[in-house]
Amino acid sequence: MADAMIGVIGGSGLYEIDGLEGAEWQKVETPWGAPSDAILTGTLDGVKMAFLPRHGRGHVHSPTTVPYRANIDALKRLGVTDVISVSACGSFREEMAPGDFVIVDQFIDRTFAREKSFFGTGCVAHVSVAHPTCPRLGAACLEAAKDTGINVHNGGTYLAMEGPQFSTLAESKMYRDSWGADVIGMTNMPEAKLAREAELCYASVAMITDYDSWHPDHGEVDVTQIIATLMGNAAHARDMVAKLPALLGAERAPCPHGCDRALEYAILTAPEARDKTVMAKLDAVAGRLL
Numbered sequence: 001m002a003d004a005m006i007g008v009i010g011g012s013g014l015y016e017i018d019g020l021e022g023a024e025w026q027k028v029e030t031p032w033g034a035p036s037d038a039i040l041t042g043t044l045d046g047v048k049m050a051f052l053p054r055h056g057r058g059h060v061h062s063p064t065t066v067p068y069r070a071n072i073d074a075l076k077r078l079g080v081t082d083v084i085s086v087s088a089c090g091s092f093r094e095e096m097a098p099g100d101f102v103i104v105d106q107f108i109d110r111t112f113a114r115e116k117s118f119f120g121t122g123c124v125a126h127v128s129v130a131h132p133t134c135p136r137l138g139a140a141c142l143e144a145a146k147d148t149g150i151n152v153h154n155g156g157t158y159l160a161m162e163g164p165q166f167s168t169l170a171e172s173k174m175y176r177d178s179w180g181a182d183v184i185g186m187t188n189m190p191e192a193k194l195a196r197e198a199e200l201c202y203a204s205v206a207m208i209t210d211y212d213s214w215h216p217d218h219g220e221v222d223v224t225q226i227i228a229t230l231m232g233n234a235a236h237a238r239d240m241v242a243k244l245p246a247l248l249g250a251e252r253a254p255c256p257h258g259c260d261r262a263l264e265y266a267i268l269t270a271p272e273a274r275d276k277t278v279m280a281k282l283d284a285v286a287g288r289l290l
């Protein structure tokens with residue numbers, strides 16, 4: 001059994017978590033640049049924790065400029081084994097109402113202006129993201145949300161859009177009616193793909209803030225309405241996160257779904273053809289294999 005370390009990436013409205021023993025904001029440098037902010041580390045119920053505000057404290061980074069690769073590398077570098085992403089999302093389903101949480105298990109990636117892989121020329125790898133989230137970690141989040149009294153839905157498809165503008169009405173209807181998406185946000189891609197490349201278990205908790213633009217009884221989405229709902233959601237998210245260490249424990253058995261071995265057969269570049277500079281940048285992400 002290895003030591004567990006729970007990493008939490010806090011989205012809009014969630015810029016810190018409470019109650020960590022030995023809490024300390026740590027600056028972490030990575031070969032991919034600086035992460036969104038320093039990372040808050042400490043322990044909770046005897047389990048190591050790391051918290052990273054995705055947009056930085058003060059909400060500095062837009063969904064496009066969040067340094068996704070640096071964020072995932074920094075968490076891995078600190079020893080994180082399991083990443084819980086918490087995000088504000090719009091809903092395409094009547095029953096997934098503002099204030100509800102959704103344990104996301106699928107994604108449609110519509111982002112186009114972001115670096116999406118740690119790999120490339122000099123070291124090529126193809127991991128599977130058919131099942132992009134970790135069922136073991138998702139189950140713990142579901143239980144923690146239920147224990148907190150949150151109205152939580154188990155399973156949902158998250159449409160990741162580029163933003164920063166919200167969707168047009170035509171897009172909103174298409175994502176909902178033709179594409180079958182359940183929630184919409186701007187940040188979980190490429191985050192989930194990068195977590196898989198870094199062999200980290202990843203679960204995504206969507207906090208519903210609005211009905212995007214499709215709902216005939218709710219006008220179009222606007223950020224004032226989102227922020228009002230976010231305040232309550234963020235308090236619930238902090239309570240949910242506080243329950244995770246007790247549920248997951250300080251020791252961690254290998255992931256039954258193989259998230260922590262995702263790169264095992266994924267690297268195609270022959271050892272003698274690998275670029276040394278590229279390999280050096282992969283020290284944290286793929287150090288286990290290179």
Ligand SMILES: CSC[C@H]1O[C@H](OP(=O)(O)O)[C@H](O)[C@@H]1O
Pocket residue numbers: 010011012013054055062063086087088089163185186187188223226
């Ligand atoms: C505050 S509205 C739009 C903004 O909120 C979401 O951020 P996050 O996913 O980090 O919670 C959404 O993706 C947009 O970035």
Ligand SMILES: Nc1ncnc2[nH]cnc12
Pocket residue numbers: 088089090091161166167184185186209210211212213221226
């Ligand atoms: N409707 C929406 N679209 C995209 N991102 C969001 N974040 C919160 N609500 C959203």
